[in-house]
Amino acid sequence: MTDHGPLVDPADVPPWMGKLVEATRDLDAEMFRRLSPPDHVLARTAAVLVLLGEGPGGPDVLLLLRSDDLGSHAGQVAFPGGKTDDGDDGPIGTALREAAEETGVRPEGVLPVAVMPALYVPVSKFLVTPVLAHWPQPSPVWAVDPAETAAVARVPLDHLADPANRFMVTHPSGFTGPAFSAPGMLVWGFTAALLTVVLAVGGWERPWDATDVRDLDVAWRASRPEV
Numbered sequence: 001m002t003d004h005g006p007l008v009d010p011a012d013v014p015p016w017m018g019k020l021v022e023a024t025r026d027l028d029a030e031m032f033r034r035l036s037p038p039d040h041v042l043a044r045t046a047a048v049l050v051l052l053g054e055g056p057g058g059p060d061v062l063l064l065l066r067s068d069d070l071g072s073h074a075g076q077v078a079f080p081g082g083k084t085d086d087g088d089d090g091p092i093g094t095a096l097r098e099a100a101e102e103t104g105v106r107p108e109g110v111l112p113v114a115v116m117p118a119l120y121v122p123v124s125k126f127l128v129t130p131v132l133a134h135w136p137q138p139s140p141v142w143a144v145d146p147a148e149t150a151a152v153a154r155v156p157l158d159h160l161a162d163p164a165n166r167f168m169v170t171h172p173s174g175f176t177g178p179a180f181s182a183p184g185m186l187v188w189g190f191t192a193a194l195l196t197v198v199l200a201v202g203g204w205e206r207p208w209d210a211t212d213v214r215d216l217d218v219a220w221r222a223s224r225p226e227v
Contacts, residue, residue, distance in 0.1 A: 006114045013113055013134050016059050017052060020202035024114035024132060027201065043120060043127040047091035048081030049099040050198065051110060053135030057156035059204075061195070062141065064102060065151040065185055075150075075220070077187045079194070080105070083126065091115060091129035103152045104144050109137030121190050130194055155182050161199050163208035169216040178210075179219060186223035188216065 005025045010018040051062040061079075068075045080099035088094040092115070096107040116130040143149040159165060160180050169179040169188050178196045180187040187195065199205040 004115045004117045008111070008113045013111075014054065016054075017113070017134060017202070020052075020198065021113050021132070023201035024116055027117055027197075043125055045084040045091075045094075045118075045129070046082055046126040047084065047094035047098070047129045047131055048079035048194075049095035049105075049110075050079055050116070050130050050132045050194065051099065051105070051135050052133070052157075053138050053154065055138075055154050055156065058158050060154040060156045061160075061198075062099075062103065062105070062135075063153055063155050063182070063185070063187070063191070064143070064149050065153070067146065067148055067150045075224075076189065076191075077182070077185045078191050079130070081128070091118075092131050095129075095131040095133075102144055102149055103141040104139070105135075105141050106137075106139040109135065109139050111136055116194075119190070119194075128190070151184065153182070153185070155185075157199065157202075157204050160187075160195060161204045161206050163206055166208040167212040167214055167219070168210060169214050169219050171216050176213060179214075179216075181219075181223060184224060186220045188219075 004027060006021050010022040013021055053060055063077050064080055066076050066078060080102045081095055082098040084094045088097060092112050096110060099105045100107055111134045112131055113134050114132040116132060118127050118129045120127050141152045143152050165181040167179055168176055170176045177188060178192045180192055
């Protein structure tokens with residue numbers, strides 16, 4: 001018995017999403033390299049919504065750009081999500097509530113299709129459960145609270161899979177990980193690691209140059225010319 005896997009029959013989602021839903025049955029958290037919190041750490045629980053829809057550019061994913069004025073993770077790209085509240089109905093409830101609060105997405109138009117392995121994020125000491133969902137009835141989305149969210153975007157998976165938009169970044173701490181270039185955004189850290197798995201197991205990944213390693217600050221400034 002696992003705490004992750006499909007919530008629906010993969011045949012009940014669009015063909016482009018079926019392989020990804022089926023793959024969640026056998027996902028190993030080792031793929032994410034951050035498996036579980038150390039014994040001495042009491043991790044807080046959280047969830048994010050990996051919401052896939054189909055727009056003019058084909059299958060896409062909902063991402064948000066956090067405000068530059070936030071005290072933590074300022075200016076970073078993330079999936080809608082956040083910490084668990086007492087009244088939430090598990091990680092699915094957390095993910096849907098946070099998505100509605102941050103992006104205005106209507107939960108009734110969202111179909112949760114799988115739960116992915118919970119991942120420990122050392123920098124924030126959160127144990128984060130990604131909830132994979134299909135968006136059969138897309139609703140308008142926007143930055144509900146500009147103090148927290150600077151922008152919301154549906155980014156085509158084909159854009160993220162384009163080798164021209166993929167590289168590695170190195171953080172001043174020494175951490176090196178995958179990154180993606182999107183319009184006005186640099187996707188890195190937890191979000192980029194999770195997107196890397198989604199693209200790979202969903203069948204969208206294309207060969208790219210993992211030896212292209214860039215300084216995080218330089219890459220971030222290049223993604224936002226106004227900064």
